[in-house]
Amino acid sequence: MSSLPASTLPIINIAPFLRNDQPELRISTSAALHVACMKYGFFYLDISAYANPSETAKLTTLAREFFMLPQDEKDKISLSNEDHARGYARLKENVTNGKADNHEGIDFYKPVDNPDKSKPVWGENQWPEKPIEFKERFNDWVEKMKALGLILMEAMADGLGMTTNEWEELRSQVDDSFWVMRTIGYPPLPNDHDGFSCGAHKDYGCLTFLHADPTPSALQVFLRQPGAIGIDSARFPTEQGNEQGVWINADPIPGCVVCNIGEMWEIWTNGLYRSTLHRVVHRGSNYRVSIPFFFEPNFSANVKPLAAALRIQAEEDVEATGRPLVHRTPVVYGDFLLSKVGNNFSGSKGRYDN
Numbered sequence: 072m073s074s075l076p077a078s079t080l081p082i083i084n085i086a087p088f089l090r091n092d093q094p095e096l097r098i099s100t101s102a103a104l105h106v107a108c109m110k111y112g113f114f115y116l117d118i119s120a121y122a123n124p125s126e127t128a129k130l131t132t133l134a135r136e137f138f139m140l141p142q143d144e145k146d147k148i149s150l151s152n153e154d155h156a157r158g159y160a161r162l163k164e165n166v167t168n169g170k171a172d173n174h175e176g177i178d179f180y181k182p183v184d185n186p187d188k189s190k191p192v193w194g195e196n197q198w199p200e201k202p203i204e205f206k207e208r209f210n211d212w213v214e215k216m217k218a219l220g221l222i223l224m225e226a227m228a229d230g231l232g233m234t235t236n237e238w239e240e241l242r243s244q245v246d247d248s249f250w251v252m253r254t255i256g257y258p259p260l261p262n263d264h265d266g267f268s269c270g271a272h273k274d275y276g277c278l279t280f281l282h283a284d285p286t287p288s289a290l291q292v293f294l295r296q297p298g299a300i301g302i303d304s305a306r307f308p309t310e311q312g313n314e315q316g317v318w319i320n321a322d323p324i325p326g327c328v329v330c331n332i333g334e335m336w337e338i339w340t341n342g343l344y345r346s347t348l349h350r351v352v353h354r355g356s357n358y359r360v361s362i363p364f365f366f367e368p369n370f371s372a373n374v375k376p377l378a379a380a381l382r383i384q385a386e387e388d389v390e391a392t393g394r395p396l397v398h399r400t401p402v403v404y405g406d407f408l409l410s411k412v413g414n415n416f417s418g419s420k421g422r423y424d425n
């Protein structure tokens with residue numbers, strides 16, 4: 072897999088949205104976001120003005136220390152203790168496209184009022200006792216990523232040409248994000264493993280911010296390119312149909328998180344922005360650690376096509392083709408999430424994934 076082309080994904084710096092004195096830079100940045108979301112659904116977000124590299128390095132170290140603990144120590148926070156969504160999942164416990172993923176991980180969700188572990192995703196988070204500092208540092212990261220989510224959403228609203236009122240309305244759907252954070256550990260993928268380190272999928276929420284250790288040639292992104300011959304087209308998930316494209320590596324870049332948009336953005340933009348397939352194929356010899364943070368809509372958010380996206384489409388499509396716009400079906404985010412989490416577990420109820 073190391074022969075895949077290197078990433079050509081754009082790098083977008085969030086810095087102009089952290090301050091108020093660079094209006095032109097804000098405009099060009101939100102325009103670049105708009106193009107990146109239409110073209111790739113994936114980009115690098117340079118957060119070096121927002122997060123210190125020592126902070127992210129500490130997170131991967133803590134996660135690695137946890138995964139190196141004996142199995143029975145890790146199993147103390149097994150997700151079977153809880154709502155089958157929050158907690159630790161053993162290697163190969165997660166399933167994508169019917170095949171076991173070669174990773175282990177801990178999932179955390181936004182805490183809820185009145186937790187009830189008999190209800191999917193409605194239990195309590197389980198934090199490891201070891202290594203110490205784990206809970207504190209990761210909680211800090213949650214706060215930081217939640218704030219980043221709102222900053223990026225506003226920048227994207229600008230990129231879509233939303234009015235202030237339209238942004239306020241969208242903001243009210245994401246201001247109590249039902250976020251998810253995962254720490255994932257990937258041993259090298261054995262050659263005879265029937266599946267991937269993490270099988271091809273789209274993220275189904277709003278925005279993913281992925282911090283990973285420096286391992287190259289692990290995360291791969293599917294770039295749609297009509298006419299291209301896919302590298303292993305036999306393995307496309309069915310919903311991808313026979314769409315053609317190529318897999319590229321999205322190797323980590325210092326100071327950046329990899330950011331991708333989930334399926335809720337497809338609905339909000341009525342398909343103008345596309346949520347993009349990605350997968351992990353980690354054939355290196357080291358133990359890889361990644362930490363995705365999923366900034367999601369509020370549980371009760373009613374996600375439907377945004378007027379700003381429909382305006383763009385009306386200009387581009389209807390005039391060009393004469394066809395009326397077909398609107399995507401609205402969903403309540405929490406219902407959508409619950410319909411998804413049932414599919415991902417070999418033995419039990421399921422959790423957040425594709």
Ligand SMILES: O=C(O)CCC(=O)C(=O)O
Nearest residue numbers: 255269283290351361363
């Ligand atoms: O580990 C990675 O690089 C990606 C993980 C991922 O795509 C996910 O958890 O949704």
Ligand SMILES: [Fe+2]
Nearest residue numbers: 272273274349
């Ligand atoms: Fe993903």
